[in-house]
Amino acid sequence: MADVQMLVLAPPQPAPTAQRFGKLSAYFGTPGNTIISMLSIAGMFFIAKLAFGWLVIDAVFSGAGEACKAASGACWPFVVQKLRYMVFGFYPYEEQWRPLLALLLLFSVCGVSMVPRFWSRNLLLVWIVVILPVLYILMAGGVFGLTPVATTSWGGLPLSFMLSFVGLTLALPLGIVLALARASNLPAIRVLAVGFIEIVRGVPLISILFMATVMLPLFMPDGVTIDKLVRAQVAIILFASAYIAEIVRGGLQDVPAGQVEAGKSLGLHYWQVMRKIVLPQALKKVIPPMVGLFIGFFQDTTLVTIVGLVDFLDTVRAAIRDPEWQGIAVLEGYLVAAAVYFTFSALMGAYSRFLERYFRTTHA
Amino acid sequence: MAFLHDMRFRAYFYQIVAIGFVALVGWTMFATASGNLAKQNIATGFDFLTRPAGFVITESAIAFEATDTVGRAILVGIANTVKVSLLAAIFGTVLGLGVGIARLSHNPLLARLALVYVELLRNVPLLLYLFLWYSLIILILPPVKQAFHLLPGVYLSNSGLVVPAALVESGGLALVACLVGGAAAALVIRITSTRHRVATGRSNHGGLIALAALVVPVLLLWLANGVVVNWDFPTAGKFRLTGGLHVRPEFVALLFGLALSVSANVAEIVRAGIQAVDKGQWEASAALGLSRGKAMRLVVLPQALRIIIPPLTNTYLTVFKNSSLAIAIGYPDLVMVSNTVMNQTGQAIETIAIFMGVYLALSIAISLLMNWYNAHVALKER
Known part of the structure; x- marks a missing residue:
């Protein structure tokens, strides 16, 4: 699952190759180097030729399944015809502007939230109280004249983003509380927190998803059923909170003990010390690893397809298995999905590197 | 009401509340679950582990039949x-x-x-x-x-x-013994040779000797026809x-x-x-x-x-x-x-x-x- 450690550990990189890129001796300085360069160039040329042939020369640009079956290259009509289904799933066709609007809204709010200048205590609160309900209303409808859409018809990219963004937003407060509990002086509370965190981190996400979908209904009183989507979402929140707690704990340990003592000597009680002195310092330090964790969780939401939710990977797989295209566009479908996941993960990765630079150069 | 501001009292109070809350949630879930299971006639407990499985597993690292438990x-x-x-x-x-x-x-x-x-x-x-x-x-x-x-x-x-597939007909035990013994000997030789090299500063052929200790017994066993392998x-x-x-x-x-x-x-x-x-x-x-x-x-x-x-x-x-x-x-x-x-x-x-x-x-x-x-x-x- 999410591998957090790396970002914490990566030291400042002095861009080892950038300056040397212009010099020929870097490529052909020694016999060994020359061989490596030749092999690399040959490999890159081979892959480029293969990719170009498949994507352009042998590809099919119009027609239907039969045309693609005959050709050996990529099947572009599949991508064009199936794209809308892959993105939105079974969401009612004429209402699909709503998930689109929700996605655009989510992206723009995210873009704003990523700017360090707008970070504040209230940002998380705005997310929970304003943004998430608005997104929910857009998706679910039922008010303001919007047609209600059951969660069973939600799917595709909006579902993937929702599971990861809602998961992380709601897991954050829970994770902070868990981290505080783990660092607490009260043994019973500490033991409970350690038990929860270690159990959740010791088992795979899929087992927690199974628990939420298979086992949880057994624990519900008669007549009470919880939406499947909500159950998976709660599983992701609980899972994420344990990992967030561990990251926040690292931040808490970095705050010198003198800060707590100074706060206490000013007469502040525990929650005031935490809220006004310790947490603001600790949370700022853990933002880069938190972004790394987010990349991991964005990818991990694909696991919900195993318990039967229709996320983006699932709609892509359904499109591949469509009788009209069966066995024709497997590679095409998976490459489209891979490109989407790659783009978002790489963007977040770039943002994480920007943050590391930002924190090194400013004393924010 | 001074005890309300006593830190020790508060510490106990918070902990008791936390434990009580967890216990309450756990007990409620347990009670509902056992009620539900009783209604669906599902027996609880681990007795099912000893029943025959009745399904096949396509790939198993250890032998398994559908009749196994x-x-x-x-x-x-x-x-x-x-x-x-x-x-x-x-x-x-x-x-x-x-x-x-x-x-x-x-x-x-x-x-x-x-x-x-x-x-x-x-x-x-x-x-x-x-x-x-x-x-x-x-x-x-x-x-x-x-x-x-x-x-x-x-x-x-x-x-x-x-x-x-290689099916070891006989001498499997001897093979394992040779492998384990060879590995142990190789480890000991390597450690002593390293220690010797560090102490004297002279390089020796410890690595080669260790490799020999690992390979030679198995080779000898093979040459002496100690292992009979049937190819399937x-x-x-x-x-x-x-x-x-x-x-x-x-x-x-x-x-x-x-x-x-x-x-x-x-x-x-x-x-x-x-x-x-x-x-x-x-x-x-x-x-x-x-x-x-x-x-x-x-x-x-x-x-x-x-x-x-x-x-x-x-x-x-x-x-x-x-x-x-x-x-x-x-x-x-x-x-x-x-x-x-x-x-x-x-x-x-x-x-x-x-x-x-x-x-x-x-x-x-x-x-x-x-x-x-x-x-x-x-x-x-x-």
Whole structure:
């Protein structure tokens, strides 16, 4: 699952190759180097030729399944015809502007939230109280004249983003509380927190998803059923909170003990010390690893397809298995999905590197 | 009401509330669950483990028949999980070490290629890769009827690779004894030779002698016909191949996907670890006349290892837990076998408890092992 450690550990990189890129001796300085360069160039040329042939020369640009079956290259009509289904799933066709609007809204709010200048205590609160309900209303409808859409018809990219963004937003407060509990002086509370965190981190996400979908209904009183989507979402929140707690704990340990003592000597009680002195310092330090964790969780939401939710990977797989295209566009479908996941993960990765630079150069 | 402001009273109060809350939630859930189960006529308890399983497992690291017990089926699942994660960890670490060193190469082309490799693997979900590898195997390779006949007895098709199986007729015990004894002797020789070299400063051929100690007993046993091996050659039937050792596409796709994902993580860890070693160490090695390769092997990597071990532990724990994605492509690991058991017996709570317990126990075991190794390589302060 999410591998957090790396970002914490990566030291400042002095861009080892950038300056040397212009010099020929870097490529052909020694016999060994020359061989490596030749092999690399040959490999890159081979892959480029293969990719170009498949994507352009042998590809099919119009027609239907039969045309693609005959050709050996990529099947572009599949991508064009199936794209809308892959993105939105079974969401009612004429209402699909709503998930689109929700996605655009989510992206723009995210873009704003990523700017360090707008970070504040209230940002998380705005997310929970304003943004998430608005997104929910857009998706679910039922008010303001919007047609209600059951969660069973939600799917595709909006579902993937929702599971990861809602998961992380709601897991954050829970994770902070868990981290505080783990660092607490009260043994019973500490033991409970350690038990929860270690159990959740010791088992795979899929087992927690199974628990939420298979086992949880057994624990519900008669007549009470919880939406499947909500159950998976709660599983992701609980899972994420344990990992967030561990990251926040690292931040808490970095705050010198003198800060707590100074706060206490000013007469502040525990929650005031935490809220006004310790947490603001600790949370700022853990933002880069938190972004790394987010990349991991964005990818991990694909696991919900195993318990039967229709996320983006699932709609892509359904499109591949469509009788009209069966066995024709497997590679095409998976490459489209891979490109989407790659783009978002790489963007977040770039943002994480920007943050590391930002924190090194400013004393924010 | 002064006691309300007494810190000791408050401490007790909070703890009692917390424990009470957890106990209440637990008890409510337990009561509802047992009520529900009683209504559905599902017996609780672990008796179902001794019942016959009644399903087949396509691939098992230990022998399994449909008539065996459910408990043994779960054991097969555990063995399969351990097998695939162990192999993925080994292959991934070797590959990742190479890629990590390539990322620091002085050759910009190689360094960039290694970067592209790592980024491609880390920014796309593992599950997507597993689906992709699995469908590629199924799509590209021919069906069993037209299986590629690569070598005598070696068939490759979209239902997997079939190779002749070696059945040890007799002398298996002697073989194991030779291997274990040889390994122990090799270890002892290597340790003494290193100690001798450090004490005297003279190089000896300890490595070669150790290698000989490892290989020679097995070779002698082989030459003396101490081991009789029967080769079970696969035969091509009308619809399927019978006999031989069957490597299934599910296993290959899972192993490939997991090993690649481990390699990308290991590469990043190795790169960060090597970069964290002071530049002066390289310069000092160069001043002593060591080549770049030797400096890496003898001076830099041993120091980098101290930084590398803790995140490496995390990677191994991750691959072990990620092997549970096997269920998506149909490799019978612990989760998939448990899922079948759940569907067959209806004992969801017990089965999930078992497999979560197994994952927890093995996770803790891996952590302990790696912590021990970490303490072993840690800087010894004198």
